[in-house]
Amino acid sequence: MKKININIRHLRGLKKLSQEQFADELGWTRSMVGSYEEGRSEPPIERLIELSNYINIPIDILVKNDLRLSKDTSFIEIGNKRVLFPVTVSETNEDLIEIVPTKASAGYLEGYDDPEYIEQLQKIKLPFLPTGTHRAFPIKGDSMLPVKDGSYVVAKFVDDITTLVNGKTYIVLTKNDGLVYKRLYNQLEKNNTLLLSSDNKNYDPYEVHVQDILELWEFSCCINTQEYDEKELKLSSVMKSFQDLKIELEAIKKL
Numbered sequence: 001m002k003k004i005n006i007n008i009r010h011l012r013g014l015k016k017l018s019q020e021q022f023a024d025e026l027g028w029t030r031s032m033v034g035s036y037e038e039g040r041s042e043p044p045i046e047r048l049i050e051l052s053n054y055i056n057i058p059i060d061i062l063v064k065n066d067l068r069l070s071k072d073t074s075f076i077e078i079g080n081k082r083v084l085f086p087v088t089v090s091e092t093n094e095d096l097i098e099i100v101p102t103k104a105s106a107g108y109l110e111g112y113d114d115p116e117y118i119e120q121l122q123k124i125k126l127p128f129l130p131t132g133t134h135r136a137f138p139i140k141g142d143s144m145l146p147v148k149d150g151s152y153v154v155a156k157f158v159d160d161i162t163t164l165v166n167g168k169t170y171i172v173l174t175k176n177d178g179l180v181y182k183r184l185y186n187q188l189e190k191n192n193t194l195l196l197s198s199d200n201k202n203y204d205p206y207e208v209h210v211q212d213i214l215e216l217w218e219f220s221c222c223i224n225t226q227e228y229d230e231k232e233l234k235l236s237s238v239m240k241s242f243q244d245l246k247i248e249l250e251a252i253k254k255l
Helices: 003-014 019-026 030-037 045-055 059-064 102-111 115-119 230-253
Strands: 075-078 081-084 097-099 122-124 134-138 152-157 169-174 178-187 193-197 206-209 213-223
Touching: 003 030, 003 045, 003 059, 019 030, 019 045, 045 059, 102 115, 102 134, 102 178, 134 213, 152 169
Parallel strands: 097 134
Antiparallel strands: 075 081, 097 122, 134 152, 152 213, 169 178, 169 213, 178 193, 193 206
16 A cells, blocks of 8 residues: 555544545545545545645655654644654653764755654754754765864754844755755845855855755754864864954944
8 A cells, every 4th residue: 555545544534534524525535535545546646636735735745755654743834835844752752863874864855854764863862952853964075164074963943944044054955955064144035045155165155045945954063073183173263253253244234
């Protein structure tokens, strides 16, 4: 039985409707609902569109995810659609921090909205973090020095892109580039984009349209897997000073 058949039965059960009542809600026949739920047939695209509009969940979520593994709080509002956002909680209902491993980071773009993918990630608890949903992401390369290759950035999920703070660092999941860690600048009013900038100036900044952004996570802390040496710490201090100066100058320009 495919996931769409399972999901139709599950969604009907959540609404506590009989097959006949569910069919009436959608303008289907009871025999259609029974056939879909039992896996004897699959709904054509027209029926999937009707179901998607009725339940307010995108079609791709309906057909590729087992919704029995999610709960109502696993969804967030994106525009006028509910998008699956699976999180892991402890037995005491505390949010756990899922760790995206380096080897699996390339697959995050495919699995970020899949409860089965998120469920198999290792979890940790960091009680000193602020409230909110956090996830740990591996850092690759040297574009955000002094954060080293192999470090992990623990970041808090941002559910409203308009709240981002210019000059702060974020983990960004985009359709084309997957996961990136960059310093962001808000250009939504100008051209509906974000400017992504590296702290290592050997890398040029670039723009990403808001429609291409799938997830946004705000930096909370960094877990380094290698010790800094004295020269690197001095470099970090100098870079931070220049970055703060740039933000101050930009603020003065706006006065």
